[in-house]
Amino acid sequence: MGEFATGNVEHKLLAGFDYTRQMSQVFSKVDFTPSFLDIFNPVYAELKPDESTLPDFGGDEVKASNWGFFLQDQVSLFKNLKLLAGLRYDTLSQKTVNRPGSSIEAGTTELDETALTPRLGLLYQLTDNLSLYGSYSRSFTPNIGSTATGRPLDPQKGKGYEFGIKTELFDRKLLTTIAYFDITKQNVVGTDPDFPLFSIATGEQQSRGIELDVAGELAPGWQVIGSYAHTNAKVTEDSDPANVGKKLFGTPDNAASLWSTYEIQQDNFKGLGFGLGLNYVGDRQGDNANTYRLGSYVTADAALFYKRDRWRLGLNLKNIGNVKYIESSFGDNASGSNFGPPFTVIGSLSVQF
DSSP states (O other): OEEEEETTEEEEEEEEEEEEEEEEEEEEEOOOSOOOOOTTSOOGGGGOOOGGGSOEEEEEEEEEEEEEEEEEEEEEEETTEEEEEEEEEEEEEEEEEEEOOSSOOOEEEEEEEEEEEEEEEEEEESSSSEEEEEEEEEEEEOOOOBOTTSOBOOOEEEEEEEEEEEEEETTTTEEEEEEEEEEEEESOEEEOSSSTTSEEEOEEEEEEEEEEEEEEEEETTEEEEEEEEEEEEEEEEESSGGGTTSBOTTOOSEEEEEEEEEEOOSSTTTTEEEEEEEEEEOOEESBTTOOOEEOOEEEEEEEEEEEETTEEEEEEEESTTOOOOEEEEOBSTTSOEEEOOOSEEEEEEEEOO
């Protein structure tokens, strides 16, 4: 990172790289012979087969390496106008080795992809406390998985733009942002409708909406963080034409959270603090065909902590009411859903150097 000026124009230059290596191994044994259970007199042991007797279904071994190089410059064009411009170059090398079985043939497939993705942003400060901004960016994300034929999945690609208003209130102690966003993703991984044990790149998905964020200090020691989002997420292209125009599974129309902490600033209890938060998630679709819904839920969290010098002792209480809720689904009614964590207590001890 470096800072310099060209005439009256100030620059903040940032350059770097990152490297990601992913590995996965999957191998299955499956017997498609149906088993029957008497629901009035169930004997579960009879339904559990000996693994050594099951036929090999097959699987794969995937190795992927992704190098990313980026260059970004934040330019102060005028006193109240700033421009952010950046480029990122990605190179992906992925190798998939099929492990043969009754449904998968042996073979090796290699995938090599490169991508150049831009990022642009503009911020104009109307007053000392009010700014307008806009941004545009593209993305490139490797997909781990393979199709029923053993072919690796193409990388996920996306584009998005956002514009909004930033304000700084109460002597810049409280920051608020309200924004409109529009994000489109292509080659999103989904379950193959013809072969549910495999994946496909399902087409294109779009999310549009409004987001409100608030963060700051209302009084000495009193911190607050809150957010609200209204999202219209839908399927715009899909391997199943019937899904086009349907709501995207797992994405609520409305979601909100509020978290606040207070830390005593003086006297004998200085450094002692506590927090309380609420999290709301609205109704969501369970699959892209919109055949079933996941219900809304509200959970509450709390925290108690003590800070002294470089030490911090904390106790976090998650889902205080032990609310039973479905956190997410796998995108089809045959694969089931994930329940949210029950009431959980987490203790922590940390030190800063």
